[in-house]
Amino acid sequence: MARIAVIGAGMGAMAAAARLAVAGHRVAVYERTETYGGAVRRFERDGFSFDTGPGLLPVPAVHRDLFIKTGKEPLEDLVELVQVDPSSRHVFADGTAVSLPNASRAGVVTALDEALGGGAGQRWGDFLIRAREAWDRTRRPLLEEPLWPNWSVLADQEPYPAVPHKKLLRTRRASTLAEIGAWELRDERLTALLESHALAYGLHPRTAPASAAVLPYMEHAFGTWYVRGGMRELARAVYERCVARRVEFVFGAEVTRVLEKDGRAAGVELADGTMVDADHVVADVDPARLRALTDRPLDEDGDVRADPEAPRAVRFTLLLALRGPREDGAVHRTVVHAPDREAELDLLTSPGGDEPRCPTVTVLRPDDPALTPNGEHESVVVSAVLSSEAGWEEERTVRSYTDFLLGAAESAVPGLRERLLWHEARTPGDTEGETGARSGAVPAPSLAAGRGRFLHPANTTRMPGLYRVGGWSHPGGGLAHAGMSGALVAGLIVEGPQFRGSQ
Template identity: 80%
Template sequence: MARIAVIGAGMGAMAAAARLAVAGHRVVVYERTETYGGAVRRFERDGFGFDTGPGLLTLPAVYRDLFVKTGKAPLEDRVELVQVDPSSRHVFADGGEVSLPNATRAGVVAALDEALGAGAGERWGDFLVRAREAWDRTRRPLLEEPLWPNWQVLAEKEPYPAVPHKRLLRTRRAATLAEVGAWELRDERLAALLNSHALAHGLDPRTAPASAAVLPYMEHAFGTWYVRGGIRELARAVYERCLERRVEFVFGAEVTRIVEKDGRAAGVEPAGGPVAEADHVVADVHPARLRALTEYPLDGEGEVRADPGAAASARFTVLLALRGAPEPGAAHRTVVHPADPEREWDFLAAPGGAEPPMPTVTVLRPDDPALRPDDGHESAVLSAVVPARAAWDDERTVARYTDLLLQAAGRAIPGLRERLLWHEVRAPGAAEEETGARAGAVPAPALAAGQGRFLHPANSTRLPGLYRVGGWSHPGGGLPHAGMSGALVAGLIVEGPRFRGSQ
């Protein structure tokens, strides 16, 4: 039985802790805040409840597998999973809109043809076929296996089979997601639908590789799910599974140093406490913080891709308490698209002193009695991706951005201004306090191609006995990716460096 110290109680850390405990190890989790879940938090006021992190779940199979591998009670015995239908409603700048059914290609094609004109659905359906090919080529190396030692193969080869595009005398293939939208979908509204999947993860469609096509494909193929009571209930279920497996949690314990002995990680030193010796250390923390915990180089020359600690995107969130019940047929998720998307992309890339433009806004309206005081009220969450390094400590910038989100939400929620009881603003600084991520930055999922700029550091490090888990390590950000990182780290510790992932 090995002693394992885990730094942080995020979803990836807890997924690893539960699996390691089942394998017979003694696992202690040290969390700097007073609760678990990382970015998966909940805010409550006056009988209203809100998810302040992720609001929906894709690839629930990742957490089903976690519960199968760590105990007898399956995931569905601990939480109620609800398939969201429609998967999403999109409101476009020209006033048009479309609601996309969940996980049905024929239904999506028909909905797009009806809303956007004949041929739109077929072009989107053909795109999904190509996106599936990219998914099939990258699923194992990007989700189910430790990062390949020759990761350059993933960085250099574009897995998305782009359609040849003739322009003047040249034939080109789309290299970015924006080019896929412009050249293959050939409709500004379809392109907006596609690009919103990149923006939701803080990616600029102009620089995100064409392989980002896997992001909408994941939703299409595996569905979009909600956890009754809010996604925080998923975090609670994983935490309770850890307790059942006798994982120990120490809250309010900020680790200040990773102890090294004989050239390997040998424990952790919490602030104000004695050194806790360990045979392995698992860190679910932002890269800048991890570097501050040890002087040992964690990556060799040529192993470091673009520094995820420099991630530029965060989330700006507004929580709404509304009087009155939602209108019949209200969509759980509505994406409101701006008239000038490139202004939004420019702002994300170089905020400077520019006036914030209208962003792409996601409106979540869960029809869930657990999140409202009674059936005569409604809770809603507005969110947009923003540059983490903008002036979020300036009250005028926060007020301006809040107003932009409310303006957009007014196109999704009838009578919003009249129904609004109060709103709570969560600028990126709130996420920084909760997760420790610099400026509240949010990690994106790992993607192939793009010269490796969209890959994340490997779960193992150059310091023997130290492992990285969670969104800032392979395979990147997002609830399913965090869960997979936990499985990968547990496999590396239990089976050793020869571990090659799930079969």
């Protein structure tokens, strides 16, 4: 039985902790804040409740597997999963709107043809077939296996297939998401639909590799799900599973150093000077913070990664308390696309050079009585992913984006201004305080191609005994990916270097 110290109580960390405890190890989690869940938190006021992190659950099979592998009670016995249908409603810059059914290619094709015309549905359906090919080529090495030293294979080869071009009498391979939109979708609204999946993680369509096509494919293939009571209920269930498997949690315990002995990780030091011995250390923290906890390089020389000091994607969120019930037929998720795509993308490239512009905005309206004081009110979360360089410390920036988000939300919520009781603005600084991520950044899922700039650091490090888990490590950000990272780290510790991922 090994002693394992886990830094941080995020979703990836808890997924690893539960699996390691079931394998017979003694696991202790040290969390600098007073609660668990990382970014999966809840804000409560006046009887209203809001998710302040992820609001929907992709690929629920990841968490189903976690609960199957760590106990007798399946996930559905502990939380209520609801399939969101329609999956989303999209309001485009020209005023066109379309609702897309959940996990139905035929239904999506029909809906797009009816709303956009001109064979738009068929082009999107053909795109999904190609996106599936990219998914099939990368699923195992990118999501189900540790990131091996030969990761450059993933970096150099674009898995998104080339497409025959009748006029050119040859095939043409898109290298970026923007090229897929321009060459294959050939409709500004379809392009906006495609790019919204990347923008949700702060990925720039002009630079994100074509392999980012797997993001809309995953939503299409595995559906969109909501946890009744809010996503915090999922965090609670994972935490309680850890406790039931005798994982120890120490809250208000900030780790200030990873201890080293004989060239390997040997424990952690806490802010109060306490030294904790351990055979393995698992870190669910921002890369900048992890570097500060160690005094040696953690990756091989020549490892290709995006500049860790570059501007990051952050989420700005408004929590809206509304009087009056949710109307019949209201859609759970509405994406209101930016009125000026080029201006939005330019702002991501040089955020400090221009005045704020209206971004793509997501409006979540759960049909969930648990989130309101009674049936005569509604709880709404409105958010956008922007740049960390937008000047969030300035009140005028917060005020400008508040106005943008409220204006966009009016496309999704009838009579919004008249119904608004109060709103709460949550800035990237709030996220940084809760998660410790520099600037309150949002980690994106790992992507193949792009010379490795869209991969995250491996779960193993150059310091034996020190492992990385969660959204800032392989296979990247998002609830499903964090759960996958927990499974990978547990496998590496339990089975050792010979571990080759789930079978």
